[in-house]
Amino acid sequence: MAQLIDGKTFAANLRRTIAGQVAQLNRGHGITPGLAVVLVGNDPASEVYVRNKGRQTIEVGMQSFEHRLPQNTDEAQVLDLVARLNADPNVHGILVQLPLPDQINSAHVLAAIDPKKDVDGFHVINAGLLATGGKGLVPCTPLGCMMMLHDHLGDLSGLDAVVVGRSNIVGKPLAHLLLAANCTVTIAHSRSRDLPDICRKADILVAAVGRPRMIKGDWIKPGATVIDVGINRIPAPEKGEGKSRLVGDVDLASAQKHAGAITPVPGGVGPMTIACLLANTLTATCRIHGLDPSDLDAR
Numbered sequence: 001m002a003q004l005i006d007g008k009t010f011a012a013n014l015r016r017t018i019a020g021q022v023a024q025l026n027r028g029h030g031i032t033p034g035l036a037v038v039l040v041g042n043d044p045a046s047e048v049y050v051r052n053k054g055r056q057t058i059e060v061g062m063q064s065f066e067h068r069l070p071q072n073t074d075e076a077q078v079l080d081l082v083a084r085l086n087a088d089p090n091v092h093g094i095l096v097q098l099p100l101p102d103q104i105n106s107a108h109v110l111a112a113i114d115p116k117k118d119v120d121g122f123h124v125i126n127a128g129l130l131a132t133g134g135k136g137l138v139p140c141t142p143l144g145c146m147m148m149l150h151d152h153l154g155d156l157s158g159l160d161a162v163v164v165g166r167s168n169i170v171g172k173p174l175a176h177l178l179l180a181a182n183c184t185v186t187i188a189h190s191r192s193r194d195l196p197d198i199c200r201k202a203d204i205l206v207a208a209v210g211r212p213r214m215i216k217g218d219w220i221k222p223g224a225t226v227i228d229v230g231i232n233r234i235p236a237p238e239k240g241e242g243k244s245r246l247v248g249d250v251d252l253a254s255a256q257k258h259a260g261a262i263t264p265v266p267g268g269v270g271p272m273t274i275a276c277l278l279a280n281t282l283t284a285t286c287r288i289h290g291l292d293p294s295d296l297d298a299r
Contacts, residue, residue: 002226002259004268005148011271014147015060018278021296022061025285033285034063035093035119035278036085040078040104041071046097053095056274062281065091075104079112086114092288093119093281116288119280127168130176137280142174144272145227146181149204152261153225157182160201164188164215164249165208170229174206190214205259207249217254226250226262229269 025031035057039050050066057064067081078096085091094117100106110118115125121139129136149156161183165171171187178185188198190209199205199219205226207215212232220226230249239245248265255262263269286293 002256003261005261005263007263007268008271011275014275018282019060024296031289032063033092033281034090035281036065036091038067038096040069040073041101050097053274060278071101078104078109082112092285093117095120117284119277119284130173139169139173140273140276141170142177143276145174146177159183159203161204162186162188162199162202163206170208209249211249212247213251215250217258220255220258222258223260226259228263228265
């Protein structure tokens with residue numbers, strides 16, 4: 001039976017480390033990292049996510065700046081707010097919560113964020129730096145996946161990694177990170193031919209395709225490490241009428257019979273996303289002030 005990789009505990013430990021580093025940054029340099037989150041509209045899932053971000057930001061000793069705009073806000077107003085946050089010295093990280101209402105072009109807004117403050121890692125400059133081996137800010141979910149892989153496996157050099165999914169948010173950046181860790185990387189997707197055979201070659205299998213339980217247990221190489229990034233809501237009539245539950249892109253029950261280790265859904269990759277957002281905010285703060293984040297410890 002595969003070992004379950006506990007993302008909830010890992011994220012809690014990471015936040016504890018970040019809190020110690022923030023305290024040291026404040027004591028030694030008089031700097032308090034500031035994270036600004038922009039929410040347009042009242043999407044229920046986004047509301048919950050932003051609330052959790054704000055709470056965890058404050059818990060690690062950072063400043064949290066929330067900007068909530070009505071659903072009918074136009075693009076020019078959002079761009080004006082981003083420009084003001086770019087210029088604010090107390091703000092070191094900017095995150096615009098997606099999705100945005102239809103009247104706002106998300107690409108325009110993301111491109112307007114100062115790349116040094118782009119803690120989501122979505123700006124084309126940060127994407128380009130990642131692709132070319134430069135020093136930018138990395139998208140949070142791929143960063144969390146890599147942290148868990150290094151913690152579980154140590155050195156990843158020479159391992160065969162298959163990433164199922166090609167999004168700009170997870171699949172592509174994670175493939176670049178795995179390449180940088182000296183893995184042999186294959187990017188596959190829902191239209192890849194012989195996808196089960198491709199998956200069976202993987203020492204590291206990442207599922208980020210957005211289809212519930214698409215990857216079956218017999219697609220997994222015996223002993224492989226499986227990172228399930230999928231978050232899919234499916235009906236759960238056993239819980240009552242109209243109820244639902246979360247499942248990943250991997251069929252967990254059958255996968256556990258083949259994998260050596262796997263991240264469950266929920267409780268695997270998900271909790272790492274906000275923790276890595278805080279880690280990126282700390283990194284951005286240090287770089288903006290000409291400091292090396294690696295010089296901080298958690299004391």
